[in-house]
Amino acid sequence: MASGHINDTYLIKTKEKPYFVLQRINHGVFKNVPGLITNKVSVSLHIRKKMAHLSEKELKGRVLSFLLTTNDDSFYHKDSDGNYWNMMIYIDNSVTFEMVNNEEVAYEGGKLFGDFLNQTSDFDVSKLVEVIPKFHDMSFRYSQFKAALQSTPKERLYKAKLYIDCVTDLKEEMHILQNLKESGEIKLRTTHNDTKISNALFTKNNKGLCVIDTDTVMPGIIHYDFGDAIRTICNTAAEDEINLDLVEFNATYYMAYTKGFLEHMKSSITPLELKHLPLAAKTMIFIMALRFLTDYLNGDVYYKTKYPEHNLDRAKNQFKLLQSLSQQLSKIQN
Template sequence: MFENILRIYGLDPVTANVQQFGDGLINHTWKVNTPEQNYILQKVNSDVFKRPSDIDQNFSLLRTYLNKECPDYLFVSPVVATNGESLLHIDNGYYRLFPFIEGSVSVNVLTKKEEAFEAAKQFGKFTKLLNGFNVKELNITIPDFHNLALRYDQFTIACNEASAERLEKAAESIQFIKEHHGLVQTYNEILNNTAIPLRVIHHDTKISNVLFDDQYKGLCVIDLDTVMPGYFISDVGDMMRTYLSAVSEEETDFSKIAIRKEFFKAIYDGYMGEMQDVLTDAEKPYFVYAGKFIIYMQAIRFLADYLQNDIYYGAKYENHNFNRAITQITLLKQYIKLEPELLSL
């Protein structure tokens, strides 16, 4: 398989060395080492991304714009093969090749507020540089990805169809979600506010989607498959959800879940350092809401999946998605408790 792909990219499969790379959960990724240059090869998960060609077209549109308007920005986009294509359809799979950025490093576990600052700065910079881009030209690569109203409706359906046993176990969590339905109403207000624009949003701002230099200064953002039209609360909120707690969504000792206020400040300073003059006056008051928005939505998704017998995320052990939901609910409770302090930071 690799031999054919490498040849289409003009690489010699005899001198190339291909090894599995990273721990991404969606796409299959390999590093390709050659005597001349190193690359990253990916097989796009077409179960998640139903139309890989839409992603490829988004890359092309963004690359053309940034090359013209911001030529010094490090935009990591697919290599064009010898057949003129940047997305190969081979043996019912979709593949693309990226240049490997030598000297770059990535972070899988966030331990320093400085890293949070640099990451937030890079995600803010990405959206800022594309402020003049016509966002309506972008394809929607995952429809309704951050549609909180839809997720709540799906949760309601899950509650109506769940077994009595799972409903009983999740009763307290279900009640919490219902009591905070106001977060959905706020989301709908944002959608209906014409002063809050759609922007070019990454939608997956985990720390591993930022490249750093050897001094851990941010270089750029990567993994752009989820780049779509969206609202700034998606990127900010996802950073809140994944950066603020020292433990991950897989933690089962819920006493370890706590908000690191200094990391909130780092996110704010990094992101707003780039976006302060870009965000409208109508957007800025929703910065703290952004954290509630994404944490609440992820709690809903995990809880709904548990109620539907783990059909979406799957479960590695009994009550896996229930525990994940409790982790998000606990994080949200901590966040809401600290909200007055966060608003004043």
């Protein structure tokens, strides 16, 4: 059976374990698939070296293990249909979560993603391909927003006015991290760039096992990974919940995730990076709100929608989450 929003992923069951995961990479979305696969294979091999003290069996449960083709390549490409395929060893006896419902999972998730960043902190980022150019680039997202305003029907502009004003008011603050990155004050690292909780594997006893879905591994700053994880973990409602009274920022989960994250990052995080972790949460919530709003203004051309106001409702949801976070910011910073 295939699964996945962008790529197609198949579980291959054989007579004897291990089972395998076969993946078809969407070459319509990702323009440099060989580079993408090289990224994630190289990073996995780097992490494996850091865990050399573990047995081979333990390694296969703690880090993604990719198989080679008969030609010793990390992917198979068929020219006639353009598809690229890669295969991994399936990590048995593992579970995933779509949403966090207790502090232990938030804490263990923080440990997993913090450990991923720590283990790759000495990986040479110049060897990584930028698989989605300008993915978290705030100036780029603002330029898309500005262009959308020029062609949006008046009705949509009217319905979105409150949130358009909010985007304008937050522009300076939302560029702080990008400016620190571009000045070199915050260094480039190997980052995952899709740190939702469903991209972490756990044992059946809620202990963290392995970070998965590394298709978006590329150069970035730790605030991208920290902030996006917080965005998805700390929302008390679904991303498109229309009853905004249900949308709150769960500060308890924030504390639990941050505790786990810093346990593994304490040896490689800088004081400046640490100082801006709360801003990272705010920034990553905002950038998703901005992207949903921009797509609504553009006539819903990027995200799949189920009804005409779906993207606007998603944007409202994220802006409410941002407001809830802002109200608790002093507690979080302490």
